[in-house]
Amino acid sequence: MQVWHGLGQVPSDVTTSVVTIGNFDGVHRGHRGVLAHVVARARENGALAVAMTFDPHPARVHRPQDAPEELTGLEDKLALLAETGLDAVLVVHYTADFAGQDPEHFVRRYLVDALHPVVVVIGRDVRFGAGNTGDRGTMAALGGALGFDVDVVEDVVPDASERRWSSTWARELLAAGDVAGLALVLGRLHRMRGAVVHGEARGRALGFPTANLDPAASGAVPADGVYAGWLLRDGGRGDRLPAAISVGTNPTFDGLVRQVEAHVLGRTDLDLYGEEVVVEFAVRLRPTLRFDGVDPLVEQMREDVADAARALGVPAPAPLATVDVDPGTPHPS
Structure with missing residues (x-):
C-alpha cells in the first residue's frame, strides 16, 4: 500500500480511483466494512482503492482541551489500513485553514483534481467542508456536476444489537477496562x-x-x-x-x-x-x-x-526469585 503525505506526494499518473474519507480511528469493524466496499468497487472499475485520512485528529484542532485520546497512532492506523486491501492512503495534515475550505473547493482540490474518482464512498452521517456544511446530499450533487458516482454505505451493526460499530463505543469499553469487549468492536x-x-x-x-x-x-x-x-x-x-x-x-x-x-x-x-x-x-x-x-x-x-x-492459554511459569524491597526506595535498573 502506498502512503501519500499530502497532495504533493500523489503521483501524477493516478487516473481513476474509488475514494473514501474518514478519521478511521482504531480501524474498527465498521471502518472495515466501508473499506471492503471501497476495495470491491475499485476492482470492479479497474481503479485504485484509496482512503483519505487526517493527522492530527480533527478534534485536536477544533477542541484541543477535550479531544479524545486516539485509539491508534498513525503508524498502526496505516498498518491496519494496509490489511484491508487498499492501494493507497492519502494522509492530510489537518489544520484550521484546511477545515475552513467550503465543501465544493475541498471536493474539487482533494478529490477530483488529485485522485480523479469514479466513485466516492461515504457513510450516511458524513460531514465535510467549513462548519461541516457538506453532507451526503452535497456530495451527491457535486458528484453529478463533477463526474463521479456516490455510494452511501449503511452503518455496520453487530448481530442482536442496535448499536453500530464505532470509535465512541470502543472508547467507552476502553475506559471501562473491557478490552475483551473492545476486541470485538475492533476485530483485533x-x-x-x-x-x-x-x-x-x-x-x-x-x-x-x-x-x-x-x-x-x-x-x-x-x-x-x-x-x-x-x-x-x-x-x-x-x-x-x-x-x-x-x-x-x-x-x-x-x-x-x-x-x-x-x-x-x-x-x-x-x-x-x-x-x-x-x-x-x-x-x-x-x-x-x-x-x-x-x-x-x-x-x-x-x-x-x-x-x-x-x-x-500458555503454560504457567515457575515462580521467580525475589529480593527484599523497601517500598519507599527506588531501585536502580
Whole structure:
C-alpha cells in the first residue's frame, strides 16, 4: 500500500480511483466494512482503492482541551489500513485553514483534481467542508456536476444489537477496562506502541521485571488495572511474548505517575531498554489495588502471572526469585 503525505506526494499518473474519507480511528469493524466496499468497487472499475485520512485528529484542532485520546497512532492506523486491501492512503495534515475550505473547493482540490474518482464512498452521517456544511446530499450533487458516482454505505451493526460499530463505543469499553469487549468492536486486540524506558525497577527487585512504556507511547491507555496480553518485540515484527500488563500509579508505593508496564511471563533475561515494542491487551484480570506491604503484593503478582497464563492459554511459569524491597526506595535498573 502506498502512503501519500499530502497532495504533493500523489503521483501524477493516478487516473481513476474509488475514494473514501474518514478519521478511521482504531480501524474498527465498521471502518472495515466501508473499506471492503471501497476495495470491491475499485476492482470492479479497474481503479485504485484509496482512503483519505487526517493527522492530527480533527478534534485536536477544533477542541484541543477535550479531544479524545486516539485509539491508534498513525503508524498502526496505516498498518491496519494496509490489511484491508487498499492501494493507497492519502494522509492530510489537518489544520484550521484546511477545515475552513467550503465543501465544493475541498471536493474539487482533494478529490477530483488529485485522485480523479469514479466513485466516492461515504457513510450516511458524513460531514465535510467549513462548519461541516457538506453532507451526503452535497456530495451527491457535486458528484453529478463533477463526474463521479456516490455510494452511501449503511452503518455496520453487530448481530442482536442496535448499536453500530464505532470509535465512541470502543472508547467507552476502553475506559471501562473491557478490552475483551473492545476486541470485538475492533476485530483485533487493542494495542499500544512505544519505546521501553527505565523505571524505578521495583518490579525487577520483586522478581517480576517489567518493560515500562514511554509515556509518549501511541494508542489509548485502558483503565487502571492488571491485564493479560502480549508484548511484541522489534516494533511488532519480532517475538510475540505472553505478558501480564499493569496500568496505574503503583498505589502500594504511593506512586503518582500513571504507567503502563508489561512483565513477560517467566522471563528475567530480556534487555528491552530503548527497544520499540507493541503491547496488546487481551483481557482484564483485576482492578488496581493497594496492598498493605510488599509480601501481599508479591503473592498477588504470582496469582496475576498464573491468571494471565491461563487467560492466554500458555503454560504457567515457575515462580521467580525475589529480593527484599523497601517500598519507599527506588531501585536502580
